[in-house]
Amino acid sequence: MTHTLRDKAASLRPPREVVLHTPSRRLPGRWHQRLPEPGSYYRLHVPSLGRVRDDGWAQGLCPFHDDHAPSLSVNLDGRRGGWICFAGCGKGDLVAFHMRLKGLSFREAVSDLVEGAL
Numbered sequence: 533m534t535h536t537l538r539d540k541a542a543s544l545r546p547p548r549e550v551v552l553h554t555p556s557r558r559l560p561g562r563w564h565q566r567l568p569e570p571g572s573y574y575r576l577h578v579p580s581l582g583r584v585r586d587d588g589w590a591q592g593l594c595p596f597h598d599d600h601a602p603s604l605s606v607n608l609d610g611r612r613g614g615w616i617c618f619a620g621c622g623k624g625d626l627v628a629f630h631m632r633l634k635g636l637s638f639r640e641a642v643s644d645l646v647e648g649a650l
Contacts (some may be wrong), residue, residue, distance in 0.1 A: 557639070559639060559642050559643075560642065560643060560646045560647075563642050563646050564611075566646045567611075567613075567626060567627070567642075567645050567646065568626075568645060568648075570606065570607060570608050570609075570610065570611075570612075570613030570626055571584075571608040571609075573613065573626060573630075573645075574590070574592070574606045574608060574613065574615075574626075574629075577595065577629075577633060578592035578593065578594075578595065578604060578606060579592060579593040579595065580592050580593045580602065581606070582602060584608050584609070587609075588607050588608055588609030588610060589605050589606065589607050589608070590605070590606055590608055591603075591604065591605050591606075592604050592606065594617045594619060594621055595633060596617060596621040596622070596632060596633075597617075597619055597621055599619065603617055603618045603619040604616070604617045604618075604621075605618070606629075612625040612626060613625055613626030613629070614626075615628075615629050626645070627641050627642060627645065630644065630645055
């Protein structure tokens, strides 16, 4: 009985992993429209959020660093819920804020927000 190189290579390969269930990689349908309102979201997650200025922005303590004076500005009027930390922590939209706050990937953050797990 002779073994070919192909037989030998096949015997050295690790067994294939069987995947019984592959989670969906798709984002929830119409997820943009299903995000929470920036005002209600940021009021829950930004300590000492101040009053909303005429331009829709409010300042509060940044949860990403040891903040003693309000250095975080959040947009409560816009649909995207923009934020910026003037101490250098970053900037982005509501999804980016949630990603950073909870340590989630983009897909996880969108799902978390859309399902209402604030």
